[in-house]
Amino acid sequence: MRKKRSKSIHQPALPGISEAQVPIVAIIGRPNVGKSTFFNRVLGTRSAIVDDMPGVTRDRITAECTYQGRRLQLVDTGGLDLSTSESMGQLIRVQSQTAIAEADILVVIMDGRAGLTPLDQEIATLLRDVNKPTFYAINKIDTPQAEPLLADFYQLGKDQLFPISAEHGTGVDELLEAFLPLLPVDPDDGERVPFPRVAVVGRPNVGKSTLINTLFGAERVVVSDIPGTTRDPVDTHIEYQGTPIIFTDTAGIRRRGKIERGIEGYSLARTLKALGRSDIAILILDGVEGATEQDTKIAGLLLKQGRGCVLFINKWDLRQDDPTAQTQFSKELHRRFPFFTFVPTIFGSALKGSSIDPLLSTIQSVMEAFCYRVPTARLNQFLQKALEDNPLPSKRRSPLKSMFMTQVATKPPTFALFVGKSVEVQTFYLRFLENRLRDTFGFEGTPIRILVRQR
Incomplete structure (x- = not known):
């Protein structure tokens, strides 16, 4: 709700509240x-x-x-x-x-x-x-x-x-x-740079709210063993190395057939909306129960939404005495999430503060990749080298080199590949270019989109 700015009062009457603070x-x-x-x-x-x-x-x-x-x-x-x-x-x-x-x-x-x-x-x-x-x-x-x-x-x-x-x-x-x-006057009048947003998602009762409370250092959200405790997305502001970050706790996402009408349906709609306005998603998996089919569907949703992602394997403190557990779990992740090989994985516990610093550091790296823009000159040098190593198949039996690539967007990184009118670029070749982009420029934890355009 917004009205024309009032000019009659310039100083807040609340003691201890400056114009930089929000009452x-x-x-x-x-x-x-x-x-x-x-x-x-x-x-x-x-x-x-x-x-x-x-x-x-x-x-x-x-x-x-x-x-x-x-x-x-x-x-x-x-x-x-x-x-x-x-x-x-x-x-x-x-x-x-x-x-x-x-x-x-x-x-x-x-x-x-x-x-x-x-x-x-x-x-x-x-x-x-x-x-x-x-x-x-x-x-x-x-x-x-x-x-x-x-x-x-x-x-x-x-x-x-x-x-x-x-x-x-x-x-x-x-x-x-x-x-x-x-209330203090807003000096920027709503023109402030938005903070990075991180949505915490997963199935019900995997530890999303517990992780938020550990990040915040207090009981910021209600935690209970009853599945479905969280209903509304809850924003929590923290600061890491001088950078403010907004974490959003969301309702657990159940299988479509089990979602009840009414409150649970509203909760799911708000979870998807919170995910859509976020930059990065932390997908929490149960380290004891293992990855499930519903986890893979949530991961597919994150990929479709184009969000940066971090996998957090919760309750790992219950399995840390098994020396082979992490290797076996990683193989299971690779089998269930073949489309998520670029996503970093953290094994930890939502209850323990020792997991927080590695998680925040990884989020910061993924955010940098999510916003990274490759200069056009470097991008076309990369493209020419890729064409030399693996020429694009052509009906004319001669390699095609007259192609051009530029980055058209970030969040997620999106590239336009310009080719001749008669050229068809198959999906497998786009996958090859995506893998080469990751090998050359990083892009850890963020999806990459390549759009083919005719010159």
């Missing part, structure tokens, strides 16, 4: 009051899954946006239930409490149609000891006739309540403008 605005409330709907409304996109069933959101879903020339980092949280004894509910509560601790501004959403509940009062009591700007929004007040429903909420003792309808957008601008003076 964190956390959305808090009990389950099923419309937090994710409000989150999507402010962003203007359907970034978080919305469903009538309580408890859909489990992790902290984060997105950065700009409102009237001011940046904010919006955080959607799972429903806060202080009395729950269920294991998943307790994990969600920890994530919500962490969001409260990290936030600069709190927005508390309550359901106007349901009225003030005991759980709402418990949350308000919890937040009394939190010394941060807190704004109470009463949701589902979508008509003037519904405004009398606000009366029940004045028992909270708050001077100002914000009636809103997250679904229809009513009152949302008034709420945002209330904490607008607390």
